[in-house]
Amino acid sequence: MKVRLGLDIGGTTVHGIAVAAEEPHHVVTEETHPTRKGGDGVVGGSLDMVAALRSALPPDAEIVSIGLGVPGIVNAGAVTHAVNLGLDGDPLDLAALVSAGADGVPTSVENDVKAATLGGLQWLREQGSDIDDLALLNVGTGIAAGLLLDGRLRHGSRGMAGEIGHLVHDPTGPLCPCGRRGCLELYASGSGVRRQWAGTAAELFEAAEAGDADATRIRDELTSGIAQAITLLAYSVDVSCVLVTGGVVSATPALREAILARLRADENTSLGRLAGIAERVRWLPAGHPAGALGAALLGAGDEEVRSWRS
């Protein structure tokens, strides 16, 4: 049996998966390791994960590809600006280093949210959808999107397609660690909430319901920031589907309802009616391994990805 390995390398854990190359929804084995940081740590940790997955595979399994999703900017297999992995200096040629350490198996590296978009596509397939035009909007520590346009993963000229988190949302807003003021991420992300609120998102929504003024403001900024991100994706690339993922959204049903209400309010305008943004939104269920699965699918070409139907 031919298998593809996928590694979703997060700031805290590495999630590894092996899927059948011919049936990408068939997960053969999975592992989770703590993340090791720095260039040597990321390469060594990736190779350890490859070895752990390999040892759990049936004896007849042949690894045909390895894919890695990393929280950073990726260009031509090299990683830059991956602050959470301790990589922010010279580009790290991760694809070549992992392939060299893994018997030359063809290895792809992509930004983690872009990779997860292929995992999101697989989830849509499992739901019986034939859509192959979507944005995966990840509301995690930051906020960023991956774009699959007409079945092709959009990398962008500098690997930055979908990096909407540092678009300025409010020029009079607070200073962002990136150096700008009022970035979208300061309002519409897990870190944006934590910056202003000590409890969970559910507690934030409860406090706002109970009339707490700060909680109400933070909740409304979170809601409108995520709605703005979805709107921006609709009016810039006009994808058929915006699939939203991330802990704060998965854990807070009231947030999902508030986002949809905000989007529906825009349908009072004639352009808003034509755009029909609310009906494009889907929510990826918590626990779906879109990151690792999508990383595994990096090894499949665009044509192969588009050939998958449920």
Add this chain to the structure above:
Amino acid sequence: MKVRLGLDIGGTTVHGIAVAAEEPHHVVTEETHPTRKGGDGVVGGSLDMVAALRSALPPDAEIVSIGLGVPGIVNAGAVTHAVNLGLDGDPLDLAALVSAGADGVPTSVENDVKAATLGGLQWLREQGSDIDDLALLNVGTGIAAGLLLDGRLRHGSRGMAGEIGHLVHDPTGPLCPCGRRGCLELYASGSGVRRQWAGTAAELFEAAEAGDADATRIRDELTSGIAQAITLLAYSVDVSCVLVTGGVVSATPALREAILARLRADENTSLGRLAGIAERVRWLPAGHPAGALGAALLGAGDEEVRSWRS
């Protein structure tokens, strides 16, 4: 000789062009007519333009395609929301009606800015560029972009890709005719300037230089709004090139310099350095017939468009 006809149908004039199908930079003939409005007017005016172009062609010319660029939302050859053409009710099946009136010549209809993006590509070819990944940003009465991603014109799921003019730029801003508050178009467009300033853009810049407070504010909002549109295109689709066009930009060198200065200021951040947005910007010269030329090129397939090299 095989020719393609292109019609750029504006709110005031229709610009028609005939180009050689094998050499799309070779303009065979051109015409300009006043625009006729309403459904019958747009169809009749288009057919009159086709007849006028045909009568000016050499006797051996064969019209192999007709393309129309219209200032509205287009889906499957039908036009909606083209307020400047007096079309804002039921979709007008313009492609079918023009083809039927023109001896069945295959006819395509697309939003005018999207069509002009193919004309912008031709201009890049004339400059010796092999880029086939670009946004054409049109700063006219409104502001909107066309996207050519990896050589493919991005239409979008509802024909709205690049319709960034009604993204909210300032939620506390004035009411927009579209029904929202603070749309980008209220600041970063010809109508946005005219709403607040009686003179030309050049006079606006002169008054601002001379210290007029209102002129300074309007100028700075125009500059930062256009810079924001360019930035948004870089961080959403990450195109190799943003080709800016439109009268206010073409006529005002100081505006171009101010936009570039604004974009360069963002390169003080590490993400901004990676993005290098200022160096992606090109300015389409005034008078380039990108709209009509691009409409003519709608008849060529994506593969053919990508095969053109200078």
